[in-house]
Amino acid sequence: MKEMKNVYLDNAATTPIDPQVVEAMIPYLQNHFGNPSSSHSFGRKVKTAIETSRRKISKMLNCNPAEICFTSGGTEADNLALKASIFDLGCTHIITSAIEHSAVIKTAERLADEGKIRLSLVRLTENGHVDLAHLAELLDTPDKTLVTLMHANNEIANVLPLQQVSDLCRANGALFHSDTVQTMGHIPFDLQALDIDFITCAAHKFHGPKGTGFLYVNKNLKINSMIIGGGQERSLRGGTENIYGIVGLAKALELAYEDVEGHRNHVLGLKMYMKDSLQKMIPDVKFNGDCVNENSLYTVLNVNFPPNPNGGMLLFLLDLEGVAASGGSACSSGAAKGSHVLEGINAMEPGRASIRFSFSRFTEKADIDHALAAVGKVLGVKQTETEKVTHGS
Ligand SMILES: Cc1ncc(COP(=O)(O)O)c(C=O)c1O
Structure with a gap:
């Protein structure tokens, strides 16, 4: 059986260790x-x-x-x-x-x-x-x-x-x-x-x-x-x-x-791509916080989804589709703990679920495409044929 693709979009929680970092550490672990x-x-x-x-x-x-x-x-x-x-x-x-x-x-x-x-x-x-x-x-x-x-x-x-x-x-x-x-x-x-x-x-x-x-x-x-x-x-x-x-x-x-500028350009490109794609797929999608680039860290996109029967289970269902992201959910199902940050900015609208996607220099466009397809599937939103072609999913 073909192994399911698993993508990691929770880099604000933690990031994978760089192999070059491991290499630098090994002499101090071994010798x-x-x-x-x-x-x-x-x-x-x-x-x-x-x-x-x-x-x-x-x-x-x-x-x-x-x-x-x-x-x-x-x-x-x-x-x-x-x-x-x-x-x-x-x-x-x-x-x-x-x-x-x-x-x-x-x-x-x-x-x-x-x-x-x-x-x-x-x-x-x-x-x-x-x-x-x-x-x-x-x-x-x-x-x-x-x-x-x-x-x-x-x-x-x-x-x-x-x-x-x-x-x-x-x-x-x-x-x-x-x-x-x-x-x-x-x-x-x-x-x-x-x-x-x-x-x-x-x-x-x-x-x-x-x-x-x-x-x-x-x-x-x-x-x-x-x-x-x-x-x-x-x-x-x-x-x-x-x-x-x-x-x-x-x-x-x-x-x-x-190469912090290079990393920024790469990661910001992915963030904007995901944001634009979600807006095309789900017209009444919103984003928590200030999404204007100069005022917003390029590694994080907090998405506020419109009411949907699967909204309360979104994080769990995305995980089943091989997408690791993080909560901050509207807590409508009681399945996830509410976020003090979203509460602090009054972003906890009843029925709307929020998911934080966060990226790193190791994130690839294919990871975003996988996540977009998973969101579409879980929420029952069809990506248009043109979107599918441009996204390559
Ligand atoms: C803003 C912020 N401060 C502090 C921490 C805690 O750092 P650590 O996990 O190294 O204790 C985190 C990590 O979750 C964080 O995101």
Whole structure:
């Protein structure tokens, strides 16, 4: 029996590891097993690999190597930024939004519940952008404030104007953290040009290994570790380092930034192709968030489908057709958990299901064609003969 084609369109959740990244990691899995804190040659060998990785990363981001603190990924880096701002830097007020990643919003809510901070949620515009005028109002307070707003939303792809938010924070003496997990490796950063206190990274979002990432900590800040132990990471994070993870992270970032424009053009082309094709197939299809290219991350397309008998089961039925995407469903069947992001932008219309399709530099046009055919089949929408020919499905 012919094996069914399986396409992966859930790259905002995680990406396949690049074989070149695996290759770079293998010597540290197989041979170089020393503990980087050991002073003998085995230890020095791996310590050098960590410091070389740190230097490579800092060069790509135009920052100081000492500003990179390796972590177990995005969640830990977000936690460290928020907690250090409260416990080490004296913030008593956090401004964030309702559509942040759980690593930020749940941490902020916990800190508020424990009475450590006052929590303010900035208003969002109709299509899910931060209302900058409201942010300015919230910043007008004598309380020492941390603003934590993500660079690109992982569900709806809206991009925050980092420079404008940085300007507002600086004008009001606030600290600024941005969860850049979805943009790191996809959008270049110049941390000499951008005045920001913390940004976060997770390697598995750009073809690196899982369980590794970093927090950029501006050199002007003095923070303490959240994980207390042997003083690793310049006393910012105790625990023996994930050496192969760190080596893989640096290699993945290098590959991502080697031809970031080329990757962007390829992936954006696929996103626009899918968007246009869906609009032709399903006239009353909508897209969640702001789909205008400059304001939207090119790797994510969040589709809002019109009512359909199969709408509530869409994600499951697409999976059966060999299409892996992600929910954010309208929850009409009770089968999938609702999305706090779609709820936060009032995009949960009864009967309409939402699916996030997300792409990477390894996604091909044939994958999109397969997904379009699967959507057509599941929703009972016929693709016209001309569409089939142009799509080649
Ligand atoms: C925006 C954002 N922040 C943080 C995270 C968490 O990163 P990690 O999986 O490395 O803990 C993710 C991943 O799902 C994310 O998309």
